[in-house]
Amino acid sequence: MTMPVIEVEGLKKHFPIRKGLLRRLVGQVHAVDGVSFSIAEGETLGLVGESGCGKSTVARTVMRLIEPTAGSIRLGGTDVTRLSKLAMRPFRRQMQMVFQDPFSSLNPRMTAGAIVREPLLVHGVASGREADERTAEIFQQVGLRAAQMGNFPHQFSGGQRQRVSIARALALNPRLIVADEPVSALDVSIQAQVINLLMDLQREHRLSYLFIAHDLAVVEHISHRVAVMYVGRIVEYADKRELFLRPQHPYTQALLAAVPVPNPRLKRARKLLEGDVPSPVRPPPGCAFHTRCPYVMPRCKTETPVLQEGSPGHLAACHLLDG
């Protein structure tokens, strides 16, 4: 097996909550609480979960935009977890990010061409005419016309803006693209175009994706493997087909049951979850899902389940798997 493009081990990110004049520490938000995964070349890992479960924090920590509290991030075999900003720079060429909001992720005062050209200039990859030609080439790759390089972000539609965002991420020929909900702000018809673009680019460049979404249909379409997050932890981690056909964790089962089926005559017994997501400031003891789980047992309230293989290659963190 070839070396994974990225390996994340026991990643934690706790945000301190400070109050008062003396900035006294009054608590911690356990945004990410021990997340591990790896992505191989040309593979897409879908990361799903409710809003506030720590998906975006995982993305930002992996990108080293925020400092992890604990854990390690290995990029192509090199540990980049504790690298300084300067030492990190060459590694930034290997991973780039596409953001959720196509409006705030592009500087309104720069032309689309300048936005895509910028990474080339920052890393000294190309300049002048060469950079212009490379930019034009990337524009074509993402389905934009080179003539649109002089346009400002507000002159593009949402889908086109996201294409500019993807073009910026592609400029440095990265191996990994972290896509944080890249299509959730788009219309459904545009979503499909952008997803297909991402998949085409993956085939052409052997790209790896960490694809974050809350839309299960989208994740099912683009991912090879899927990780389900709940309150800062991965609760289920499996091959896409396996996960969608035979979900093992009660949370995944509930998520899949909540997906609308486009057939009004089909009546299903829906197991809808009750209650709210627990606060990541004070996560419940034991399994974080025990407050909402239909199969809750006494030991769920005290003992935190670890990820274990329910079937080969299919991991889930649930005491039910113990039989």
Next chain:
Amino acid sequence: MAGGTYQAELSRAGAGATGVWGQALFFVRSYPLGAIGAVIMAIFVLAAIFADVITAQSPLTTSARNSLAAPGGTFWMGADFMGRDVYARIVYGARISLAVGIGSTTLGCLIGVSVGLASGYLGGWFDLIVQRVMDIMQALPLLVLALVFAAALGPSLPNTIISIAIPLVPSVARVIRSNTLALRELAFVEAAQAIGMSEWRLAIRHILPNTVAPLIVLATAQLGSTILTEASLSFLGLGVPEPFPSWGRMLSESAAEYMRSAPWLVIFPGVAISLAVFGTNLLGDALRDILDPRQRG
């Protein structure tokens, strides 16, 4: 669509704006008020440059015979109590008043932007200390602070510009800081960090250009008050030294005594100041729109 209307549509959208005249015409059509502001400011600047060409009298020549002469004849804006030509003094005064107004606003904004950007971007202790210093400066009125600096530096044109510029710093720094704080959280800043851009370059390339709009509004609003502050400083003997004319001093030295007996001593400098403030505000408004790519369509 018929070819003719299409062409008209294009030229209205500025597509045909080629050359200096074409662009000037486009500017006048799209921003008529801004064009008026530009014309007012151009007249003042030209008057300041060519002051000796467009005036017959010297602004400094006194004559007891003409003391407080009413407008008309040789003194078409009248004469002050020393018999100096008000028209000549206003034209020459444009040099000092515009230099002080534009100079101190520019200097104050430059310092304010640097302080605000650094404070908002770096945050932490630096921000805390800088903001408390700004608090102290803002606790004093503009004039009092300017007085302190003017008294310390001594009366001269550059010193007047500096002493008026410094009190402007806190308000500019505050606005730029709060803008920086908001911008720092936007995704395009994160995107720049993800590229691996240096913090310095990020602040200059991505944050600074997005603070231009409030800065222009603030700067044009401050311009008028700097001209008036200069008047007060000069009145107190701490501004540009006598006998050089400035609008502010012309206004302040005659406002109390001659308001009733020789109103032209108050009206003409007052009109000059108002026009300059009005002109910069109109021009500033148009500039803010022109510099915003979203407004250009």
